[in-house]
Amino acid sequence: MIQVKDVERTYVAGDTKVHALKGVSLSVKEGEFLSIAGPSGSGKTTLLNIIGCIDDADKGDVIIDQVDVRSKKPDELAVFRREKLGFVFQTFNLIPVMSAYENVEMVLKLLKISDAEARERTMAILKEVGLEGMEDRRPSRLSGGQQQRVAIARALVKNPTLVLADEPTANLDSVTGKAVLDIMKAMNKKYGTAFIFSTHDKMVMDFAERLVMLHDGKIESDKRR
Amino acid sequence: MAKAKLRMGYLFSFAVKNLMRYKKRTLITASAIAYGLLMFLLIDGMLTGADKESERNLIWYETGSARIYNKEYWENRENVPVKYTIDNPDEIMKALDDRNIKAAPRITFGAEMIIYEDPYPESGNKFVRAVGVDLDKDSQVFQLQDKLDEGRFPKAGEFEVVIGSWLAKDLGAELGYPITVSTRSKNGFIQTFDVEIVGILTTPNPIVNKSTLMMPIDIVDEMLLMEGSVTEINMAFSEIGDIDKQLAPIQKLIADVSPSNEVLSWKILGADYLAIASAKREGTSSIIGLVFLIALIGISNTMLMSLFERRREIGTMRALGMTDFEVMISFLFEAGGIGLLGGILGVILGIGANFYMVNYGIDFTSLIGDMDIGYRIATVFKSIWVIPSYFLSVLMGFGLSVLIAILPTRKALKVSITECLRAE
Numbered sequence: 001m002i003q004v005k006d007v008e009r010t011y012v013a014g015d016t017k018v019h020a021l022k023g024v025s026l027s028v029k030e031g032e033f034l035s036i037a038g039p040s041g042s043g044k045t046t047l048l049n050i051i052g053c054i055d056d057a058d059k060g061d062v063i064i065d066q067v068d069v070r071s072k073k074p075d076e077l078a079v080f081r082r083e084k085l086g087f088v089f090q091t092f093n094l095i096p097v098m099s100a101y102e103n104v105e106m107v108l109k110l111l112k113i114s115d116a117e118a119r120e121r122t123m124a125i126l127k128e129v130g131l132e133g134m135e136d137r138r139p140s141r142l143s144g145g146q147q148q149r150v151a152i153a154r155a156l157v158k159n160p161t162l163v164l165a166d167e168p169t170a171n172l173d174s175v176t177g178k179a180v181l182d183i184m185k186a187m188n189k190k191y192g193t194a195f196i197f198s199t200h201d202k203m204v205m206d207f208a209e210r211l212v213m214l215h216d217g218k219i220e221s222d223k224r225r
Numbered sequence: 226m227a228k229a230k231l232r233m234g235y236l237f238s239f240a241v242k243n244l245m246r247y248k249k250r251t252l253i254t255a256s257a258i259a260y261g262l263l264m265f266l267l268i269d270g271m272l273t274g275a276d277k278e279s280e281r282n283l284i285w286y287e288t289g290s291a292r293i294y295n296k297e298y299w300e301n302r303e304n305v306p307v308k309y310t311i312d313n314p315d316e317i318m319k320a321l322d323d324r325n326i327k328a329a330p331r332i333t334f335g336a337e338m339i340i341y342e343d344p345y346p347e348s349g350n351k352f353v354r355a356v357g358v359d360l361d362k363d364s365q366v367f368q369l370q371d372k373l374d375e376g377r378f379p380k381a382g383e384f385e386v387v388i389g390s391w392l393a394k395d396l397g398a399e400l401g402y403p404i405t406v407s408t409r410s411k412n413g414f415i416q417t418f419d420v421e422i423v424g425i426l427t428t429p430n431p432i433v434n435k436s437t438l439m440m441p442i443d444i445v446d447e448m449l450l451m452e453g454s455v456t457e458i459n460m461a462f463s464e465i466g467d468i469d470k471q472l473a474p475i476q477k478l479i480a481d482v483s484p485s486n487e488v489l490s491w492k493i494l495g496a497d498y499l500a501i502a503s504a505k506r507e508g509t510s511s512i513i514g515l516v517f518l519i520a521l522i523g524i525s526n527t528m529l530m531s532l533f534e535r536r537r538e539i540g541t542m543r544a545l546g547m548t549d550f551e552v553m554i555s556f557l558f559e560a561g562g563i564g565l566l567g568g569i570l571g572v573i574l575g576i577g578a579n580f581y582m583v584n585y586g587i588d589f590t591s592l593i594g595d596m597d598i599g600y601r602i603a604t605v606f607k608s609i610w611v612i613p614s615y616f617l618s619v620l621m622g623f624g625l626s627v628l629i630a631i632l633p634t635r636k637a638l639k640v641s642i643t644e645c646l647r648a649e
Contacts, residue, residue: 055642
């Protein structure tokens, strides 16, 4: 489903060049639950951003769902992300002026799904992530764990091909983090949606079915369990 | 199309939510726009009011609607010549009367006005533009009847004069004081005669107040050896309409009855004033423009702050699949919302302020006294309602706010999504 081949990415800051990815290749199958781990600066967020089509590689190929995303224009990529990809961020990134319900519903509105269907799907997914009765609360009135559940619901409500989660438990305590991971795992099993995490949290690494270790911009190991 | 509309509606409601989220900032920025528009509406109303009243005062007290001159006169008008005359005024007057056009002949002449200490505070002389009037006919063209502060109008056949109140104040003149007038007759001979002040005149036209020296036309005719000729015939039209249209039949009439003469409209007679008024308006418009520019800079600043604070939100929206165009539209809706709110507030404030200015105005008498500030208004400046300006204000508030927000929004969207997401 995802083919990343010989991807390189270099950042330039003034006179300094940082080689974030040095020829990374990776294949991800449908419904996989994969964790990309490694120390800070190893390139895991960069790789996740490139797979998530919010950053571009300097070299290499990135094929997602048989689409060569590197050949797409910015607006085409926006539409691709809208239809195929879900995101869960470390800092939740909910829209502050919107309620939990509206944050989730937003992605369906962007897909031009009718009000009735959007309502049905939003209510259902919020119930699944355990937020029934909290639909009208704004992010400021939700705990970190609850906000991350909204973010998961937002990522999954459109039935994406792939959900990318950048350090999803980093801002949560271990109990809440575990609960969030359980939800994601359950969703992965139920919907067959592939999940790719970036993390340096041992609990998340242990949780993944496949662990890709990055070090200094290269894949150090790739183990399935 | 319906789906596209749905998304626009969604972006609009999103923008409204954000406006509500930053209530204080929205209100402060909208207030700056409202202030700019208030100034625009107030000054526009005042200037338009001053223009209209000045035009009316020019016509009612100074030029009439139109004037007949000898064709040689207008080119030499600076010298106030009495040798370029209308030699058959009665014939023209009759022709005008037959067409129910109100008209009044006048003899305007330049003279040296000489006064002596006792009764005046001090002796001196002054060059003035004096005028001989047919008192019965003049009141049909000019609105001077009830404008006497003191005294009465001169009687025909008497060496009497009415002077403007600002001139009287300048000279220290009172009723009964004598004035010696020295001028040249139509044949070029120097002629000197004395007149007595019998009336002091105050009109809403400052030029009339500071320069009028009005005496009976028969006395002027006799002293200047005019032999029945006059320098001008003034006309009044009942309505201030399209002057060129009103003038056309009269020009034809004069061409038939008296081809050596011509008809000039008040717009030509008052061209100097109209040029000054236009320049004043342009100058004032520039100041209003500056005030409004400051308000727009406020909007631009608000948008910049908003965009800066919401970088991560912008990154999230883009990551979730909003195109840059959709994000931009959402922010432009916000800017437009602030502008619309500012426009509506500005119009409400403008209506309130202008209501006072239309009904009461501002009396500048104590401030400017008898100073001529270019307008043909002597005391109270009043506004008028310029309704199109109110619609224009709302449109300007909305439109310019949207325009001014384009640049910072475009700039914000040039930042990469990953950089936006990293923002604190």
